[in-house]
Amino acid sequence: MPLIAIVVAALAIGFEQVIQWKYGPLGIIAFVLLTVGIKAKNVKLSGLGAALLVLLLAQSG
Incomplete structure (x- = not known):
């Protein structure tokens, strides 16, 4: 079980x-x-x- 938690x-x-790395601090x-x-x-x-993640994904695409 601890191995699964570490993974x-x-x-x-x-x-x-x-x-x-991809979306900065707002991400x-x-x-x-x-x-x-x-x-x-x-x-x-x-x-x-x-919603914020979706907006960031839409902006970069």
């Missing part, structure tokens, strides 16, 4: 680094809002984070 944490950190803020909203089961926070 998941490493993937999350890697994904966060990719978001920061990190959006990712944090999405993550905190999901963990806290807060639909407004997770929706805001998801």
Whole structure:
């Protein structure tokens, strides 16, 4: 079980680094809002984070 937790944490950190590299500080803020909203089961926070990520993805495309 600890090995799975380490792998998941490493993937999350890697994904966060990719978001920061590609989308900058606003991408990190959006990712944090999405993550905190999901963990806290807060639909407004997770929706805001998801919307920001979608806007960033649409802008770069």
